[in-house]
Amino acid sequence: xxxxxxxxxxxxxIKEKLSFNDKRKKHLIIYDQKAAGDxxxxxxxxxxxELNYEPFEIEDAIxxxxxxxxxxxxxxxxxxxxxxxxxxxxTVFAEATEAGFTEDEIQTVIYGPKRRYIYCMKCYHTSEIxxxxxxxxxxxxxxxxxxxxxxxxxxxYIGYPFIxx
Amino acid sequence: xxxxxxxxxxxxxxxxxxxxxxxxxNDLVALSEDKVxxxxxxxxxxxxxxxxxxxxxxxxxxxxxxFPHTMEMQWEFVELLIDLSINKYxxxxxxxxxxxxxxxxNHILGETETFIFGDESSLSLEPYDMIGRHFHNxxxxxxxxxxxxxxxxxxESFAALFSPNWNLGMSFNEIHGPVPFVSRDGVELTDRIRxxxxxxxxxxxxxxxxxxxxxxxxxxxxxxxxxxxxERDKVTAENAGKLVHLRVEEQWxxxxxRSNAILFVLDTQFLPLEDLVLRPEWLETxxxxxxxxxxxxxxxxxxxxxLPQSVEYLENLMNSMKVK
Ligand code: HEM
Ligand SMILES: [Zn+2]
Numbered sequence: 507x508x509x510x511x512x513x514x515x516x517x518x519x520i521k522e523k524l525s526f527n528d529k530r531k532k533h534l535i536i537y538d539q540k541a542a543g544d545x546x547x548x549x550x551x552x553x554x555x556e557l558n559y560e561p562f563e564i565e566d567a568i569x570x571x572x573x574x575x576x577x578x579x580x581x582x583x584x585x586x587x588x589x590x591x592x593x594x595x596x597t598v599f600a601e602a603t604e605a606g607f608t609e610d611e612i613q614t615v616i617y618g619p620k621r622r623y624i625y626c627m628k629c630y631h632t633s634e635i636x637x638x639x640x641x642x643x644x645x646x647x648x649x650x651x652x653x654x655x656x657x658x659x660x661x662x663y664i665g666y667p668f669i670x671x
Numbered sequence: 672x673x674x675x676x677x678x679x680x681x682x683x684x685x686x687x688x689x690x691x692x693x694x695x696x697n698d699l700v701a702l703s704e705d706k707v708x709x710x711x712x713x714x715x716x717x718x719x720x721x722x723x724x725x726x727x728x729x730x731x732x733x734x735x736x737x738f739p740h741t742m743e744m745q746w747e748f749v750e751l752l753i754d755l756s757i758n759k760y761x762x763x764x765x766x767x768x769x770x771x772x773x774x775x776x777n778h779i780l781g782e783t784e785t786f787i788f789g790d791e792s793s794l795s796l797e798p799y800d801m802i803g804r805h806f807h808n809x810x811x812x813x814x815x816x817x818x819x820x821x822x823x824x825x826x827e828s829f830a831a832l833f834s835p836n837w838n839l840g841m842s843f844n845e846i847h848g849p850v851p852f853v854s855r856d857g858v859e860l861t862d863r864i865r866x867x868x869x870x871x872x873x874x875x876x877x878x879x880x881x882x883x884x885x886x887x888x889x890x891x892x893x894x895x896x897x898x899x900x901x902e903r904d905k906v907t908a909e910n911a912g913k914l915v916h917l918r919v920e921e922q923w924x925x926x927x928x929r930s931n932a933i934l935f936v937l938d939t940q941f942l943p944l945e946d947l948v949l950r951p952e953w954l955e956t957x958x959x960x961x962x963x964x965x966x967x968x969x970x971x972x973x974x975x976x977x978l979p980q981s982v983e984y985l986e987n988l989m990n991s992m993k994v995k
Pocket of ligand 2: 626627628629630631643644645646647648
């Protein structure tokens with residue numbers, strides 16, 4: 507869907523650490539090696555109660571076919587936890603929303619830096635940016651102030667053009 | 672640049688006076704039966720259409736955006752505009768229907784559009800884009816889903832701070848993110864107005880008037896901010912009468928009966944401040960309202976750098992009229 511949620515640095519799904527949502531019937535945990543230790547710990551801490559969970563570890567590269575089969579086979583009431591670096595999380599998030607998960611049903615814990623993107627209002631190109639309030643467009647070189655508004659369709663923050671003096 | 676020449680057709684934006692100056696509010700009002708049809712042909716019609724079409728030709732990505740799944744709604748829009756235009760101006764517009772074969776004639780421009788209703792391949796433009804080019808308004812289609820409205824088609828040439836390209840797919844709330852949308856008493860307005868929009872029914876559109884000032888500039892959008900941003904500084908109390916224009920957007924919100932979408936129609940009109948002398952009561956009301964605009968609103972509207980000069984100009988103008 508064109509207005510599917512996307513993962514961005516201010517996504518409401520992003521949490522500091524894993525915490526299970528007790529209202530859900532089932533917990534699907536997709537994680538990579540960086541997060542493996544924390545995931546195990548969270549599960550042990552929760553072991554008194556019976557937790558219906560299914561873990562899925564991402565090896566070096568994501569096997570998309572396996573991931574899709576897993577996501578599409580989930581029933582209603584499954585809560586998805588993604589614990590990984592940014593790139594893995596972005597892939598899993600996109601596949602999950604494609605498979606019908608809404609933002610309310612996803613929790614994301616990011617290991618390492620988050621990526622940020624800007625949408626250039628001069629040439630309509632989305633490009634990655636580092637920290638800072640002022641950047642230059644990777645395609646047309648326009649100077650832009652990074653605005654606070656994000657478009658799910660353009661997948662970036664608005665870049666207000668200005669001419670430096 | 673066009674300006675309104677028949678002031679009887681100009682929508683003066685300020686209805687309040689002195690002790691009740693302009694603030695954001697839920698200012699949507701109902702329309703009497705004779706006013707529900709937004710069609711309006713003014714002396715500027717041909718200039719506006721020419722300008723609108725130039726912009727659509729030169730900047731298609733900036734001025735027109737749609738999602739591919741909107742075709743059925745686009746045809747509903749085509750039918751609506753043809754009906755409204757013929758109802759109001761049978762001398763200017765007509766249609767002939769032979770089954771699905773339609774021929775729409777614009778007699779002012781001497782143009783005909785022939786197409787098979789419901790079949791996009793019978794047109795070189797998208798249906799919404801084609802019919803929209805016969806009317807000087809901007810048109811935004813907001814699709815109603817899950818108690819919100821999402822922008823799915825937009826044709827825009829004149830509205831201020833509006834980008835079809837940037838706003839495509841956004842909800843009513845996301846679109847109004849940049850607006851400091853609070854009432855005089857500090858009430859948050861976005862959700863309140865979104866809920867109000869849900870109650871609009873087919874056949875009973877609502878209207879409101881938005882306004883802004885612009886400095887020697889037609890296009891005030893985010894795409895060209897680098898250009899108009901610095902230009903605002905050249906306004907002085909001496910040249911404001913010519914450079915600064917009162918920019919009025921008369922707006923209609925129309926519920927589409929088949930798709931349930933809300934069609935947002937804008938009629939943008941311009942009047943240079945100096946022309947306010949033609950209506951002294953407008954001059955005075957404008958002065959009182961502009962003199963009381965809070966900083967946060969002036970900042971958002973982009974007129975902070977030249978508002979004081981404009982107010983000073985109006986004050987001088989009023990004084991010189993009293994002297995005479
Ligand atoms: C439903 C269709 C509507 C659409 C597509 C729409 C779109 C927009 C856009 C694009 C802006 C500029 C935002 C920016 O700066 O990026 C805006 C501003 C604004 N809108 Fe809406 N709007 C709609 C309905 C309404 C309604 C119903 C109201 C009020 C009752 C309203 C009140 C305002 C106000 C007060 C502003 C600030 C404008 C200014 O101060 O110059 N809008 N709108
Ligand atoms: Zn660019």
